[in-house]
Amino acid sequence: MPQRKRYLFVCVNRRPDGTPKGSCAQRGAVEIHAALKSELQARGLAKTEVRACTSSCLDVCWAGPAIAVEPDGYFYGRVTMEDVPAIAEAFANGTRVERLVLPSNDFDEKTSAPPLPVPQPKPVEGGEP
Numbered sequence: 826m827p828q829r830k831r832y833l834f835v836c837v838n839r840r841p842d843g844t845p846k847g848s849c850a851q852r853g854a855v856e857i858h859a860a861l862k863s864e865l866q867a868r869g870l871a872k873t874e875v876r877a878c879t880s881s882c883l884d885v886c887w888a889g890p891a892i893a894v895e896p897d898g899y900f901y902g903r904v905t906m907e908d909v910p911a912i913a914e915a916f917a918n919g920t921r922v923e924r925l926v927l928p929s930n931d932f933d934e935k936t937s938a939p940p941l942p943v944p945q946p947k948p949v950e951g952g953e954p
């Protein structure tokens with residue numbers, strides 16, 4: 826396999842349900858990683874240009890789901906499934922999705938913009954009240 830020009834590290838860290846900090850996996854990062862892989866493959870980028878890898882915690886949990894883009898050295902944050910086509914398209918065009926690029930204040934929890942909500946698990950039908 827050739828070395829790709831870029832590697833995406835998609836944090837798929839999962840903390841136990843109810844942890845106040847939440848985690849990227851609880852905000853949909855596993856599905857985002859899978860969709861990103863598919864999008865990059867569909868655009869013919871996966872084998873030579875960009876590889877989407879999974880990662881453990883990137884230490885910007887409050888701004889997750891987070892993706893580190895290397896060797897460019899920037900992070901995408903608060904990524905949703907709806908953002909995946911735009912991210913792949915930007916790699917195809919040699920650009921980036923500026924609205925998702927984390928500014929320096931997002932690397933400190935005290936100065937970061939608010940996190941995306943952690944979806945609450947749906948009650949199981951017929952389960953305990």
Ligand code: FES
Nearest residue numbers: 836849882883886
């Ligand atoms: S859990 Fe994803 S950055 Fe920490």
